[in-house]
Amino acid sequence: MTKIFAHRGSAGTYPENTMISFKEATHVGADGIELDVQLTKDGTVVVIHDETVDRTTDGKGWVKDFTYRQLRRLNANYKFKQYGSCPIPTLEEVLEWGKETSLLFNIELKNSLIFYEGLEEKTIELVRFFGMEDRVIFSSFNHESMATCHQLAPAIETALLYMEKLHKPWQYAKTLHASALHPYHPTVDRYFVEMAHRHQLSVRPFTINKEEQMKKMFADGVDGIFTDFPEKAIRLRDQ
Incomplete structure (x- = not known):
């Protein structure tokens, strides 16, 4: 059965990459959550998608130029003002909470x-500290970073994110020891899924928000989807 990953939490209805958004994903029964990590000026692994804070918070500037204490003062409630103040969480905070759930965690390295020097090492260290190696998938558009993660922590699954159609991506993935492909959904069809599976690779396309796209992905037999609307996806899948 296709697993439903709540993209940045339940980002269609709650402020993305915040604890309230992640908790909503568990409430609606998502199989996993997807979140993005970067490093602050003082080396804390924080959960935020953009390289700047401008879009999702009431602040301005680059994530890398803030200390964590400074970042924590910002309100990341984005377009969902009704939820009050939502601080930017640390990866440690998310994993400490997540350890007590049954969720899978897709951690996207935004590098x-x-x-970000040391982002791979610090992220791996936190996953190991909470003993969650078997529940975590690392992904990135930076494929060199995924090769580094595999080298440092071969027990943790790595996945390649990409936008354009690739020639035989299942062969390319094997050269990097990746175990999954996370392609932009228009590049995926049934043949693609069959070939990936033949090469023992999981397929989890992003970001699937429309009902017809969800139905197509389920019919094509993908292993997981990333969606801003996990509740809708679960309802459609379980029908």
């Missing part, structure tokens, strides 16, 4: 635009 394509900015090179």
Whole structure:
């Protein structure tokens, strides 16, 4: 059965990448959550998607230029003002909470635009500290970073994120020891899924928000989808 990952939590109805959004994903019965990590100026692994705080908080500037204490003062409630103050969480905070759930965790390393020295090591250290190696998937558009993660922690699954159609991506994934492909959904069809499965690779496309897209992905037999609307996806899947 296709697993439903709540993209940045239940980001269609709650402020993305916040604890309230992640908790809503468990409330509606998602199989997993997807979240993004970056490093603060003082080396804390924080959960935020954009390289700047401008879009999702009431602040301005680059994540890398804030200390964690400074970041924590910002309100990340984005377009959902009705939920009051929502601080930017640390990865430690999310995993400490998540350990007590049955969720899978897709941790996307946001290190394509900015090179965060030590991001892989610090993220792996936290996953190991909470003993969650078997419930975590690392993903990134930075495929070199995924190769590094595999080298440092071969027991933790790595997945390649990408936008454009690739030639035989299942062969490319094997060269990086990745165990999953996370493609942009228009590049996926039934043949793609069959070939990936033949090469022992999981397929989890992003970001699937429309009902017809969800139905197509379920019919194509993908292993998981990332969606901003997990409740809707679960209802459709279980029908």
